[in-house]
Amino acid sequence: MTRMHYLAALTALVLGAGSIADAQQRDTAPRAAAAAAAVATYNAERTLRVTGVLEVAAERTIEGDVAVLNGPVRVAGQITGTLVAINSDVRLSPGASVGGLIVVGGTISGRDAATIRGDVLRQPELLRYHLTEERLVPEEEPTYDDAWWKRRTRRRPPSPDDRSWHDFTFTSAHTYNRVEGLPLLIGPRIHQTTDWGRFTLEAFGVVRTAGPVRWDRGTLGHDVTSELRFGKKLGVGVGGRTFDIVDAVEKWQLNDREVGLAAAVLHRDFRDYYRRHGGLGFVKLHAGTDADLTFSIGNERWASARDRDPFSLIRGSDPWRTNPAMDEGTMHLATSRLRVDTRRRESALWGGWYLDAEIERGTGTLARDPGLLAMIPVPEDVAYTRGFVDARRHTRLSPDAALNLRFVAGGWMSGDRLPMQRRLSVGGPGTLPGYDFRRAWRVHPDVLTCGGTVLPGAPALCDRVMLFQAEYRSDFHVGWVRDDARDDWWRPGFNRPASWVLFADAGRGWSVGAPDLATTYAKDDVPPLSSFRADIGVGIDFGSVGIYLAKATTTAREPVNVIVRVKHPF
């Protein structure tokens, strides 16, 4: 290092931290001084600059200053000037000699056996920088601004949405069910970002693998969605979708992954399905990835979907639960949907709100399923309005503890009776885990499916449901199982802190009509809380898999249920 650089560095040291008496003090000098000296030396004209490994053999002598980026540096010979190592470790061999030493973001080893004629400056933390025409420019550390609206942008992880890309994809739909088996999606995806927004197109052909596989609509379908979005963080999108798909009746209880695993492994399908064929147009107001409000208008044909016989790992020879018959006909749907999610964070939940609210107005002609009646259904005009709200609050009480609350309410709001596709139910692992899914015969009156269990497939028949859920979870370490030293990665679930969980749920469904004060209530009434079914439970969540015990508290005959979940309950 030249005298000028030393002067600059020492001046900074003196101004920043007072006098420095000895080498040990210089080692712990303010990091800004070490970094400043390193940068000054690197940018000096006569400095020899190296990126990557530098090895100075025992017989070699380098005249002048040397600056190394990213290293490491191994010195057995001699450097007459100062050695600057930025984000590099320095290893000095016995007999090595350097004029001075500045290390930023690295360690020094072998110092005692080597000769360092000048000063030693060291900053342990790495230095972030960029190179501009070979000059090294330290990056300004960002000033932390915790205004809540900036937290959101900071929290959002880098996303491929930020860039343009396109591909031809071949993937599964990430679920599995008794109607489709494993649906496969094949087709192009285009994601084009521009200065004013972005254009997206996903054009998938759908292949359903459940037998019999034929060249017909039972096996083949399509799902094409395109959107033109104006604005980056805030803006509006306009798009359309055309589809011939098999859709689920109640998707709010469990996610696709858990439904798929349960069907593929346990031969239990926790959803009912129907066919949708049609198209829709939509306008979406969006506020980043946290919130959007979508208005859509569509026209589609609904039909029942028959269950097939896809493979399952356990009890594969048993019959599947019948996929219930649905109402069939043509519907015009106008839907408004608000989605707000302030919880999102890549590694863990920050705490925040989740809201999914939807109002749907449906008009059309439907042939309603007659149920157990022996009659041929006659198409009838139908007009209804249905609402649904799923609100959740996640609160972190400490780094290791969280309290999560959920409220769900939905169902008929006005007009004719809801189609089968829009009915609701509770009970099962996603809602009331103390009660078996669609096995409500021990519950009297049946406030879980509203009488659905007497029909083939036990469909949901409630016009309205209401559900409260609460859980408290606290982390604990299972270090006695984990063994980092032996590098045993095959300890599923034990490579992170586990959580013990306490939870409680209460909910019910009811029909709207002439009140019987059991399963049917007037349109303006809400059943008393005393009529709700409740359960409590405990569990251990290993992060990727959780095991829970749930016991119904309002129906003594219900046995304790053991539930395995691969996702947080909500």
Add this chain to the structure above:
Amino acid sequence: MPRRLRHQLLAAVALLGTAAAAAPAQTRPSLAITAPAVDQVTRTGPVVVASHMLSGRKLQELLASGFPARLHFVVELWSVGGWVNDLERFTEWDVVVRWLAVERVYEVIQIVGSRPFSLGRFALLGDAASAVARPTRAQIVASAASKRMYYQATLTVETLSLSDLDEVERWLRGELRPAVRGERNPGTVVGRGLKTLASRLLGGERREYVARTGVFRTEGSR
């Protein structure tokens, strides 16, 4: 056996046992977070060091097979309350390590926000591990309000799947990189994917490390 000799033998065995236990600890992955000095807590953030994170055989095999390792750091600043602690601030960044087969080097990239920053390319895995272990100062400082606070660092180490890799490459290069490319044998790719599928399903390839500072008070520290 004389009592003295027996004691010496027991001591020797104990010493050996201690040494044997200590040996793997030297290369055991560890995460450390150090709060700044008391008079600096409102001016600078804590320093995080993740040591020996690439020392595992399984992780090394996955790296050599083309699966990048991703280290996701989260540093949180909490204030101590009576019943409930409050999360005041947090910051997060990534370090990605990958093996570049053509150049036969390990590349280490730190990603803060959306900006990648190279920590170097290394022929030796040990040098790459040293780059991963470079102390990084988290840019969150305590507020000057009178509060008792502490920092917590959480590090999640995982190997990336093919689709994750695809995403990282897209993001780093801004261009199309399908997961199964022409220059790779698709059968090999599928085989590798199946090999790790079960492990990934159950979270076996993800490790989490947690470190916490002691509680400090910010009163009068500005």
